Amino acid sequence: MKTSTTHRLLNHLQEAVLERKNVMENVLSSAYDEFSDHLASLAESRLPIPERLRRLRHMETELDAYMNMAGSRADSRTHIYLMKASGLVRTEIELLHFALRYPECRDTVPDTDKGRTGLFSLRWKGSLVNLMELIASLYYLGVITDGNGNRQSFASLVTAFEEFLHIRIPKPYDLRADLARRKKNLSVLLPRLREAFEKNIINCGIGNG
Known part of the structure; x- marks a missing residue:
C-alpha cells in the first residue's frame, strides 16, 4: 500500500497496522495533536466546501482501511488513536454537511476593515x-x-x-x-x-x- 502523504499520524498508524511496528505513545500523541490542529486549520481555511470535503473523505477512507485491516491484531494504543482520529474526521464531515444544509448558520466575518x-x-x-x-x-x-x-x-x-x-x-x-x-x-x-x-x-x- 502506498504510504500516506496526508499527515504524519496516518503514516504512524499505517506502520502500526501494516508493518506491526511498535509506535511509542509520545510519538502517537504528538502526531495526533498535530492532526487535530491540521483539521482545525482546514476548517478555518477559505477553501471551497467541496474541496475540504474531498480531503476529509480521503482521510476517512484511509482511516477506515486501517481499522478494517487492524481487526483484533492492533494493540489497544493503536486502536484508541484510530478511533479518536476517525471521530475527528467524521465530526468535521458532519459540520460541513450542516453548513451546506443551513448556509445561514455559517460564520461571517464582520466588515470592519473598510478604509484600512x-x-x-x-x-x-x-x-x-x-x-x-x-x-x-x-x-x-x-x-x-x-x-x-x-x-x-x-x-x-x-x-x-x-x-x-x-x-x-x-x-x-x-x-x-x-x-x-x-x-x-x-x-x-x-x-x-x-x-x-x-x-x-x-x-x-x-x-x-
Missing part, C-alpha cells in the same frame, strides 16, 4: 524559519486567543500569519522542528528583536531613568 487598505500590503522579508520562531513563541506563551478567550491552536496561528503577511508557510510543523536542529543557536530572531527594542527605547529616552 494599508493593512493588506504587509509582507514578511525575513526567513520562514525565523518567522516560525516568532509564531511558535506566541503559541507557547498562549497570549493570543479568540474573542471568547480560548487559546488558539498552532495551526490557527500559522493560518493567521499567512493571511496577515500574505505568505505561504509550507510544512509548518517541519519548520518548527528545524528550530530544535539549530542546537546552540535555538533562537535567532528573538534576540535581534530584543536588541532592536531596547536600543530604540533608550534612544527615545525612556530607558534613561
Whole structure:
C-alpha cells in the first residue's frame, strides 16, 4: 500500500497496522495533536466546501482501511488513536454537511476593515524559519486567543500569519522542528528583536531613568 502523504499520524498508524511496528505513545500523541490542529486549520481555511470535503473523505477512507485491516491484531494504543482520529474526521464531515444544509448558520466575518487598505500590503522579508520562531513563541506563551478567550491552536496561528503577511508557510510543523536542529543557536530572531527594542527605547529616552 502506498504510504500516506496526508499527515504524519496516518503514516504512524499505517506502520502500526501494516508493518506491526511498535509506535511509542509520545510519538502517537504528538502526531495526533498535530492532526487535530491540521483539521482545525482546514476548517478555518477559505477553501471551497467541496474541496475540504474531498480531503476529509480521503482521510476517512484511509482511516477506515486501517481499522478494517487492524481487526483484533492492533494493540489497544493503536486502536484508541484510530478511533479518536476517525471521530475527528467524521465530526468535521458532519459540520460541513450542516453548513451546506443551513448556509445561514455559517460564520461571517464582520466588515470592519473598510478604509484600512494599508493593512493588506504587509509582507514578511525575513526567513520562514525565523518567522516560525516568532509564531511558535506566541503559541507557547498562549497570549493570543479568540474573542471568547480560548487559546488558539498552532495551526490557527500559522493560518493567521499567512493571511496577515500574505505568505505561504509550507510544512509548518517541519519548520518548527528545524528550530530544535539549530542546537546552540535555538533562537535567532528573538534576540535581534530584543536588541532592536531596547536600543530604540533608550534612544527615545525612556530607558534613561
